[in-house]
Amino acid sequence: MxxxxxxxxxxxxxxxxxxxxxxxxxxxxxxxxxxxxxxxxxxxxxxxxxxxxxxxxxxxxxxxxxxxxxxxxxxxxxxxxxxxxxxxxxxxxxxxxxxxxxxxxxxxxxxxxxxxxxxxxxxxxxxxxxxIRGKPCTWAARPWQGLIGHQDVLAKLSPLREKIKQLADAGTSSKPDWFLNVLGLSEKIHHVADNIPIKPADYLKKANYTEVIERGHGPPEPVVRLCVTTYLALEKCRLMSVFAFSRDIRPKIDCVQEESEDACLKSVQDNGSDLAAVDDMRVASASKKYNLHPVFHEVYGAAKTPNYAVAVVRKDSSVNKIEDLRGKRSCHNSFGSFSGLAAPLFYLINKKLINSDQCVKNLGDFFSGGSCLPGVDKPENNPRGEDVSNMKKRCSGDGSALQCLQNNGDVAFVSSADLSKFDASQYELLCLNRESGGRDTFTNFATCNVAMAPSRTWLSAKDFLSDVSIAHAPLSLAELLDTRSDLFNIYGEFYKNNNVLFNNAAKGLVTTEKMDFEKFKSIHDVLNTCGVA
Incomplete structure (x- = not known):
């Protein structure tokens, strides 16, 4: 107004x-x-x-x-x-x-x-x-909540209205679960009062409410353009955009589709869109290749932290520091994962415990007791033809790091997101990030780990001044839905598909200020010399 x-x-x-x-x-x-x-x-x-x-x-x-x-x-x-x-x-x-x-x-x-x-x-x-004692003048009125039906129910409207009224009257006294959770009613709003059906837009206009919701700041209205690579992601993005706009979240979210992740990154670089998402170590390579920088990323778990690469050992193990692992049997998340390969490999190279000439072979030689790194023997993962047999000796069953550890492995390199699969009464974390080494409980993975892992991260080409505007809408949306996934679940399954736009496991979005992306770039550069980045 x-x-x-x-x-x-x-x-x-x-x-x-x-x-x-x-x-x-x-x-x-x-x-x-x-x-x-x-x-x-x-x-x-x-x-x-x-x-x-x-x-x-x-x-x-x-x-x-x-x-x-x-x-x-x-x-x-x-x-x-x-x-x-x-x-x-x-x-x-x-x-x-x-x-x-x-x-x-x-x-x-x-x-x-x-x-x-x-x-x-x-x-x-x-x-x-x-x-004040008289009839008030108002600037706008918030409409009552209502029940919305399709046009084809109009012929049945009178009996439907009567049935809802009967249910509402019955529910007012006893207030059963269905009264609120199914009908969305309360003792204050117990039946439809209007005798003539009204279109939602007209209902909102009666109270000047459409103007409140749809207000703009004058052309050209700013938008933040999210680039996606699938039709499903495009559909979810569009629904998310409508929901965010109706909840007064600005700037408006717009959605752009490209054929691949790299095409999205190029689109951001060329100002065809504002944000594109990448996973794991792609954050470092994408930043470098397309001159982009991270704006916000996913966080996980009740504590809403990034994931961490962690090392899990048995409670009765004698292992307390990295040197104790030489000659032991290691279990890893799959080839190409940050927690399973990138973090332990970089850690050992950085500590000068292995050379970077034949990374994976040297990794297998360090853990000479025989290990399991699923996917290590695939030709596309071993273009240099290194002898990686040591890294396949312990793979059996489902090939998981947990099963490998249960089958007499000595250490498992996994993500902190995987810790729920392990029995905390039998296993502990090995604190490789601490100079003195040592062990700790699963709950302290943020301070006892191998390295912080890059989450799914959204990148932009803009400077920080624009980042405030670019990040505001997605971050505000995530904050609003933190406790109201019933309104719109941005992390959940979408049309029976997982990890659309955001990972199902995500619990929030935060700015990337505390993420050490220079460290990730260093890891990427070292692994690139190994031929595994």
């Missing part, structure tokens, strides 16, 4: 993100405010914005924090700020106004209140004012 007025600052500065445009405009228009919360899902950006636009926190109880809880935030807090903390206008809801001033609400009678409603008024869109 403010944007429609000529007095409100324009928000079409495309050198900053849409969210920052809003913050900048509000801080220019209002001298002081209290707008608490996470302005950006990226902590660094959130802190920078709250420092730059600190007048938007000036009327808060804790301006330096500017976050929930705050006595002057929220629907009641805004009225408290207006009445007692120097505020001159409060944006809130009618029901909270009536409660604040002790006025009757629906069937609830008036109550005692120290606040005097005659000292305040509703500010109307046309600039007029109406008394």
């Amino acid at each position: 403010l944007m429609k007025r000529a007095v409100f600052p324009k928000m079409n500065d495309h050198s900053i993100s849409p969210k920052e445009n809003e913050l900048k405009a509000l801080s220019t228009f209002f001298t002081q405010s209290c707008i608490v919360g996470q302005w950006s899902p990226d902590p660094k950006t959130n802190s920078a914005w709250k420092s730059q636009y600190n007048q938007l926190c000036a009327l808060c109880e804790h301006p330096e924090k500017c976050d929930y809880p705050d006595v002057y935030s929220g629907y009641t807090g805004a009225l408290r700020c207006l009445a007692h903390h120097g505020g001159q206008v409060a944006f809130t809801k009618v029901i909270f106004v009536r409660k604040f001033f002790g006025l009757p609400v629906g069937t609830t009678p008036a109550s005692e209140s120290p606040e005097n409603p005659d000292e305040f008024a509703y500010l109307c869109v046309d600039g007029s004012k109406v008394p």
Whole structure:
């Protein structure tokens, strides 16, 4: 509503993100405010914005924090700020106004209140004012939740409406699970009130709500373009875009399809799209080849950390440091995986325990007791024709590192994501990242490991200023859906397909500031000399 007025600052500065445009405009228009919360899902950006636009926190109880809880935030807090903390206008809801001033609400009678409603008024869109005790003027109304049906049910609408009413009346008293979980009803909203069916768009327009949802900042509207390689990913991306837009997430997400991962990376390089995803060690090679840099990546598990390459040993093992592994039987995740090959290989080369001339052969010679690295004997994985027989001696059954370890292996090089498959009462982690070595429990994989693994990562060609805008929409979407996968599950199975756009195992998205991508580049360069990168 403010944007429609000529007095409100324009928000079409495309050198900053849409969210920052809003913050900048509000801080220019209002001298002081209290707008608490996470302005950006990226902590660094959130802190920078709250420092730059600190007048938007000036009327808060804790301006330096500017976050929930705050006595002057929220629907009641805004009225408290207006009445007692120097505020001159409060944006809130009618029901909270009536409660604040002790006025009757629906069937609830008036109550005692120290606040005097005659000292305040509703500010109307046309600039007029109406008394608090009278009928309020509103800027917009949030529509009631409703049941939506296809056009072909219209002929059956009356009996359907009656059946829903009967169910709602029956459920109001006992409130069974189906009342909320199936019908989506409550004791406050128990049947459809309108006698004539109405289209969803028209229903939203009745309350000025379409305008609220679809508001833009003026052409050209900024978008963040995600590049994908399959039709399924394109479909998921488009659904995700519609959902994010309806939830006030800006800039709008757009979707571009290319035939391959490399074509997507080239598209980002050539400004045909803004973001493309790669897995594992491809982060380093893609960054180098296409002059891109990582923007955000997936995190996993309840602690929401990246994956780590870890070394697992039996609790009764005598192994405590890397030198103790010489001549032992090693078990690995498959050839080409970071945890199974790249991390232990780089570690041994970096420690000068093996040479980089014949990497895989030398790996097998170090673990001379016979090992299992699934896929090592495939011709495409051994173009130099190295003798890799030592790395196949322990492979049997399903070829997994767990089975190899159970069949008298001494150490298993796996991902921290695999640890749930191991019995924590029988196995421990070997802390190769610690100078002193030692062992630790599975829960401490973030501090006891071989190396941090690169997660599925989204790369961009833009500089950091644009990264704030590019990352804002996907990160905000992930933050919103963190506890509401019922609204849209961005990580789950999609049309019975796994790992579409994001890995099923992912639990969130975070900016890549804490990821040591230079380390990954070093690993890639070393493995490239081995011919296995």
